[in-house]
Amino acid sequence: xxxxxxxxxxxxxxxxxxxxxxxxxxxxxxxxxxxxxxxxxxxxxxxxxxxxxxxxxxxxxxxxxxxxxxxxxxxxxxxxxxxxxxxxxxxxxxxxxxxxxxxxxxxxxxxxxxxxxxxxxxxxxxxxxxxxxxxxxxxxxxxxxxxxxxxxxxxxxxxxxxxxxxxxxxxxxxxxxxxxxxxxxxxxxxxxxxxxxxxxxxxxxxxxxxxxxxxxxxxxxxxxxxxxxxxxxxxxxxxxxxxxxxxxxxxxxxxxxxxxxxxxxxxxxxxxxxxxxxxxxxxxxxxxxxxxxxxxxxxxxxxxxxxxxxxxxxxxxxxxxxxxxxxxxxxxxxxxxxxxxxxxxxxxxxxxxxxxxxxxxxxxxxxxxxxxxxxxxxxxxxxxxxxxxxxxxxxxxxxxxxxxxxxxxxxxxxxxxxxxxxxxxxxxxxxxxxxxxxxxxxxxxxxxxxxxxxxxxxxxxxxxxxxxxxxxxxxxxxxxxxxxxxxxxxxxxxxxxxxxxxxxxxxxxxxxxxxxxxxxxxxxxxxxxxxxxxxxxxxxxxxxxxxxxxxxxxxxxxxxxxxxxxxxxxxxxxxxxxxxxxxxxxxxxxxxxxxxxxxxxxxxxxxxxxxxxxxxxxxxxxxxxxxxxxxxxx
Numbered sequence: 001x002x003x004x005x006x007x008x009x010x011x012x013x014x015x016x017x018x019x020x021x022x023x024x025x026x027x028x029x030x031x032x033x034x035x036x037x038x039x040x041x042x043x044x045x046x047x048x049x050x051x052x053x054x055x056x057x058x059x060x061x062x063x064x065x066x067x068x069x070x071x072x073x074x075x076x077x078x079x080x081x082x083x084x085x086x087x088x089x090x091x092x093x094x095x096x097x098x099x100x101x102x103x104x105x106x107x108x109x110x111x112x113x114x115x116x117x118x119x120x121x122x123x124x125x126x127x128x129x130x131x132x133x134x135x136x137x138x139x140x141x142x143x144x145x146x147x148x149x150x151x152x153x154x155x156x157x158x159x160x161x162x163x164x165x166x167x168x169x170x171x172x173x174x175x176x177x178x179x180x181x182x183x184x185x186x187x188x189x190x191x192x193x194x195x196x197x198x199x200x201x202x203x204x205x206x207x208x209x210x211x212x213x214x215x216x217x218x219x220x221x222x223x224x225x226x227x228x229x230x231x232x233x234x235x236x237x238x239x240x241x242x243x244x245x246x247x248x249x250x251x252x253x254x255x256x257x258x259x260x261x262x263x264x265x266x267x268x269x270x271x272x273x274x275x276x277x278x279x280x281x282x283x284x285x286x287x288x289x290x291x292x293x294x295x296x297x298x299x300x301x302x303x304x305x306x307x308x309x310x311x312x313x314x315x316x317x318x319x320x321x322x323x324x325x326x327x328x329x330x331x332x333x334x335x336x337x338x339x340x341x342x343x344x345x346x347x348x349x350x351x352x353x354x355x356x357x358x359x360x361x362x363x364x365x366x367x368x369x370x371x372x373x374x375x376x377x378x379x380x381x382x383x384x385x386x387x388x389x390x391x392x393x394x395x396x397x398x399x400x401x402x403x404x405x406x407x408x409x410x411x412x413x414x415x416x417x418x419x420x421x422x423x424x425x426x427x428x429x430x431x432x433x434x435x436x437x438x439x440x441x442x443x444x445x446x447x448x449x450x451x452x453x454x455x456x457x458x459x460x461x462x463x464x465x466x467x468x469x470x471x472x473x474x475x476x477x478x479x480x481x482x483x484x485x486x487x488x489x490x491x492x493x494x495x496x497x498x499x500x501x502x503x504x505x506x507x508x509x510x511x512x513x514x515x516x517x518x519x520x521x522x523x524x525x526x527x528x529x530x531x532x533x534x535x536x537x538x539x540x541x542x543x544x545x546x547x548x549x550x551x552x553x554x555x556x557x558x559x560x561x562x563x564x565x566x567x568x569x570x571x572x573x574x575x576x577x578x579x580x581x582x583x584x585x586x587x588x589x590x591x592x593x594x595x596x597x598x599x600x601x602x603x604x605x606x607x608x609x610x611x612x613x614x615x616x617x618x619x620x621x622x623x624x625x626x627x628x629x630x631x632x633x634x
Contacts, residue, residue, distance in 0.1 A: 039126075039130075045121075045133055049066065051068060051069070052066055052067060052068050052069075053065055053066060053067050053068075053069075053072055053117055053118060053120075054066075054120060054121040054122075054133060054136045055136060055137060055140075056135075056136035056137060056138075056139070056140030056141055057117050057120055057136065057140070057141060057143065058140060058141065058142040058143070059072075059076055059079075059080070059113060059117055059142075059143055059144075059145050060079075060080050060082075060142075060143075060144060060145050060208060061079065061142075062075050062076055062078075062079030062080060063075075064076065064117060065136070065140070069114055069118065072114055072117065073110055073114055076108070076110055076113060076114070076145065077108075077110060080108050080145055082101060082106075082108075082208045083100065083101045083102035083106050083107055083108060084100055084101075084102050085100065086100055086101040086106075086205075086208065086209075086210055087100070087210045087211075088100070088101060088103075088104055088201065088204075088205070088210065088211045088212075088213075089210075089211070089212040089213070090158070090161055090197075090213055090215060091212070091213070091214045091215065092161075092165055092192070092214065092215040092217055093165075093217070095164075095165075097161050099157060101205050101208075103157060104149075104153065104154045104157050104158075104201070104205065105149055105150030105151065105152070105153030105154040105157070106147060106148070106149050106150075106205045106206075107147070107148045107149075107150070108145050108146070108147060108148070109145075109146040109147065109148045110145075112146035113145040113146045116143060116146060117143060120132065120136065120141060120143065121133040121136055144207075144208075145208075147205070147206050147208070149202065149205060149206060151198065154198060154201070154202075155194060155198065158192075158194055158197050158198065158201075159194060161192070161215070162191075162192035162194060162215070165190055165192050165215065165217060166190055166191055166192055167187060167188070167189060167190050168187070168189055169186075169187060169188065169189025169220045169221075169222050170186055170187035170189075170222060171186050171222045171223060171224050172184060172185050172186035172222065172224045172225055172226055172227035172281075173186075173227065174227050174230060174231055174234065174270050174281060174283070176265065176268070178265070179238040179239075179261045179262065179264075179265050180235060180238075181231045181234035181235045181238070181283075182231060183226075183227045183228040183230070183231035184227070185225070185226060185227075185228075186222040186224055186225040186226065186227075187222065188219055188220065188221055188222065188225070189219065189220035189221075189222070190217050190218070190219050190220075191217070191218050191220070192215050192216070192217055193215070193216040193217070193218065196216045197213060197215055197216065200213045201213055223278055223279040224272070224278075224279050224280060224281065227281050230270070230280070230281040230282075230283050233283050233345065234268065234270070234283040236347055237264065237268070237283065237344050238261045238264055238265055238268070239261070240261065240349050241258045241259060241260050241261065241264075241349065242258070242259040242264055242340075242344070242349055242351070243256050243257070243258050243259075243349060243350045243351070244256060244257045244258075244259070244340070244351055244352075244353060245350065245351070245352050245353065246301055246352070246353055246355075247352060247353075247355075248352060254297070254300060254301055256350075257297075264285065267285045267286045267289045267290070268283070268284075268285060268286070269283075269284060269285070269286045270282070270283055271284070283345075284341040284344065284345070285340065285341060285344065287337050287341070290336075290337040290340060290341075291333055291334070291337055294331070294333045294336055294337065294353070295333055297331065298330075298331040298333060301329075301331045301353070301355075302328075302329065302330050302331050303326075303328045303329050303358075304328045304358070305325070305326060305327055305328030305358045305359060305360035305361075306323075306325060306326040306328070306360060307325055307360045307361055307362035307363075307405075307406050308321055308323065308324055308325035308360070308362055308363060308364045308366065309321070309322050309323035309403070309404030309405065309406075310322060310366075310373075310404055310406070310515060311403075311404060311515075311517055312368065312373060312376070312515055312517070312532040314376070317368070317374065317375075318367070318368060319366070319367060319368045319371075319373060319515075321364050322403075322404050323404060324364050325360045325362065325363045325364050326360065327357050327358065327359055327360065328357070328358035328359075328360070329355040329356065329357055329358060330355060330356045330358055331353060331354075331355055332354045332355060332356050335354040336353045336354040339351065339352075339353075339354050361408065362406055362513070371406070371512070371513035371515075372409070372510075372511065372512030372513055372533060372534045373512065373513055373514075373515045373532050373533055373534070374532075374533075374534045375532065375533070375534060375535060376530060376531070376532055377461060377514075377531050377532065377533045377534070377535050378457050378458075378460060378461025378462075378463075378530070378531035379457065379528065379529070379530045379531070380453060380456040380457040380460055380528070380529055381453070381482075381526050381527060381528040381529075382449060382452055382453045382456065382477075382478060382480070382526070382527050383477075383480040383481070383482060383484070383524075383525050383526055383527075384446070384449050384477050384480070384525045384526075384527065385477075385480055385484050385525045386477075387446065387449075387477070387525065389429070390429035390445065390446070391429075391445050391446035391449075392446070392522055392525075393427075393428070393429045393446075394428050394429055394445055394446035394447055395446045395447075395449050395450060395520055395527060396520045396522070397426070397427045397428055398419060398422075398428075398446070398447045398449075398450040399450050399453075399518040399519075399520050399527060399529075400518065400520075401418060401419050401420055402415075402418060402419075402450075402454070402516050402518050402529075403516070403517055403518045403519075404515070404516070404517065405418060405515075405516045406513050406514065406515055406516075407508045407513065407514040407516065408508065408513060409508055409510055409511050409512055409513060409514075410507075410508065410509065410511075411507070411508055412466055412505055412506070412507045412508075413505060413506055413507070413508065414503055414504075414505045415451055415454060415497050415503060415504040415505070416497060416499045416500055416502075416503040416504075417503075419447070419497070419499065422447065422499060447497060448471065448475070448478075448494070448495070448496045448497065449477060449478070449527060450518075450527065451495045451496060451497045451504050452478045452493070452494045452495050452496075453518075453527050453528075453529045454495070454504060454506075454529055455468060455493065455494070455495035455504060456493055456529075457529040457530075457531055458506040459493060459540075459542070459585065460540055460542075461531050461540070462538040462539070462540045462587040462594070463506050463507065463508060463509065464506060464507045464509055464595060464597070465505075465506050465597065465599075466505040466506055466507055467503050467504060467505040468495050468504055468599065469495065469496050469497075469502050469503075469504070470492070470494055470495070470496065470599075470601040470603070471494055471496050471603070472603070472604055472606075473576045473578070473603050473604055473605070473606040474491060474576050474577070474579065474603045474606075475494065476576075478490060478493070478494040479491055482526070488546065488547055489544055489546070491544075491546075491547050491579070491581045491601075491603075492544060492581035492582065492583040492599060492600075492601045493583060493599075494601075508533075510533060510534070510536055511536075512533045512534045512536075513533065514531055514532070514533045515531070515532040515533065516529065516530070516531060516532075517529070517530040517532065518530075536589060537589050537590060538587055538588065538589045538594060539587070539588050539589065540585060540586070540587055541585070541586045541588070542583060542584060542585045542586070543583070543584050544581060544582070544583045544584075545580075545581055545582045545583075546581060547579040547580070547581050548579060548580050548581065549578075549579060549580045550577050550578065550579045551577060551578035551579065551605045552577060552578075552605065552628055553575035553576060553577055553578070553605045553606055553607055553608070553628050554575075554605060554607040554628070555607065555628060556575065556607055556608040556609065556610045556627075556628070556630075556631055557573075557607050557608070557609045557610065558610050558611075558612065558619065558620030558621075559609065559610070559611045559612075560611070560612060560613075560614055561611040561612065561613065562614065563611075564611060564612060564613035564614075565613045566613045566614060566615040566616055567613060567615075567616050567617065568612065568613040568616070569610060569611070569612045569613075569616065569619070569631055570610070570611045570612075570631075571608060571609070571610055571611075571630060571631040572609045572610075572611055573606070573607070573608055573609035574606075574608055574630075575605075575606055575607055575608040575628055575630070576603070576605065576606040577603075577605060578602075578603050578604050578605030578606075579602075579603050580600070580601065580602045580603070581600075581601050581603075582598055582599070582600045582601070583598065583599045583601075584596070584597075584598045584599075585597055585598070585599075608628075608630060608631060610631035
């Protein structure tokens with residue numbers, strides 16, 4: 001046995017079959033030759049196309065293979081015309097704008113494109129470069145040019161388009177030209193979304209494709225787009241005068257009041273207001289100015305309700321209506337303002353003011369039982385002997401103001417509030433009145449006969465007196481007895497009124513209504529005042545100090561008068577002694593004192609006033625022998 005046939009070198013790999021070894025030797029030998037060939041081929045191409053593009057290169061349809069950089073640059077500049085010949089169409093709501101890509105900021109970066117083209121087959125590992133060069137030779141390669149996009153120019157160009165589309169939103173408005181109202185229509189706002197347009201356009205431009213884009217436009221609707229209806233309303237409002245009436249009654253004493261269109265236009269306001277259907281304009285007259293116009297009218301237009309007036313029939317013991325109740329009214333200023341604007345909105349130009357009806361406390365159907373008027377509870381009379389016709393007329397007129405009047409339980413009655421207007425127009429005449437430190441002719445002389453009679457009815461009826469003013473000096477009318485003689489015990493029981501500052505007031509402190517009746521017997525020169533109610537059993541005890549501290553009147557005052565002739569003398573005021581008196585009263589019921597009060601009066605001494613004509617002999621007289629009470633004759 002040959003020992004070498006079984007020898008294996010411990011370090012050697014197992015042996016291959018001899019055929020396989022031969023095959024591998026051939027393959028490896030061939031691969032080495034191919035590799036060497038490719039390397040030599042690549043080196044040859046490198047040398048052959050040094051400074052030139054490899055063959056097979058195409059840039060956006062322009063063949064530049066084998067060209068030098070300069071030739072390739074010229075070919076690209078001539079061959080790539082997309083920036084100047086491409087088409088970009090921009091549309092919006094039927095409008096069309098066209099641009100070249102270059103106008104939108106697109107340009108070819110030739111240097112970068114050439115750098116990219118020259119790098120083809122020259123980058124990567126050696127085997128990568130060999131493979132790329134083989135592919136270029138076999139099938140060529142199309143590469144995209146390097147494009148530059150100036151977005152600043154793109155935005156500017158698209159912004160110019162947007163400027164034609166964009167518009168500011170504008171609310172409709174109203175404008176005054178004299179008394180004419182013009183409606184200015186609103187405008188829908190529009191804004192182009194430039195960012196969306198750029199995002200849509202950019203990929204197409206960079207890919208050298210023609211583009212057609214529709215701009216995205218956002219619209220903003222104004223709240224008020226049309227105000228023509230309000231303009232028509234305002235024009236109608238100013239087309240004629242506005243007439244305000246207290247009522248449609250032709251006998252209405254107040255108004256009407258007319259506002260011309262020129263006045264109305266100064267008061268016109270146009271206010272924006274929200275509603276369920278959106279905002280709108282409200283055309284109306286300025287509420288504050290209307291309020292200021294109506295408020296001063298309210299006192300004259302407001303009428304207090306008037307209770308029915310009655311007399312108490314002493315035989316039937318029932319109330320009889322002598323004057324029907326009158327409903328009152330109160331001007332509602334705020335409601336009137338609202339009503340004026342509401343009616344104007346309806347096209348009306350004659351508008352009635354708004355009133356609230358005020359019902360009287362006592363209607364015609366009231367009964368004595370309901371009111372607690374069941375009997376005569378107080379009665380007093382005074383006398384006015386020697387009064388002239390004017391004074392008598394005033395007594396009759398003033399007393400009539402209180403005949404049948406009612407005083408509610410617990411209420412304080414004011415004579416001034418109920419006597420009305422003392423004037424010639426109200427039926428009064430001129431008569432003697434105390435004015436300052438003189439007795440002069442004046443409208444209403446004799447009214448104090450009425451106030452004095454009321455005071456005494458209140459005094460002896462046992463009702464609380466709230467306000468009473470005495471006369472400045474003693475007036476003998478108020479101390480006359482039925483016989484015509486002076487009863488000095490009545491001194492201090494007079495009361496004067498002089499509207500609106502000097503009043504006589506008393507309180508009906510009973511739970512019953514109080515009915516007043518006044519009667520003037522002109523023939524007997526007597527004024528009688530009666531109170532009807534329900535007696536609560538009160539009693540009146542009174543006393544008087546009588547006249548004290550009497551003071552003689554001053555000597556007469558002599559006045560020269562151009563109205564008198566020489567030697568003519570006329571007495572125009574009469575002297576009265578001064579004195580003081582205090583009257584006390586205690587009102588009781590069932591032995592218990594309800595209240596006590598006193599009325600202290602101080603009468604000033606009063607001088608006669610004597611007038612004489614210029615040049616009258618021995619006038620004015622002098623010396624202590626002058627008569628203090630009358631004017632001395634010549």
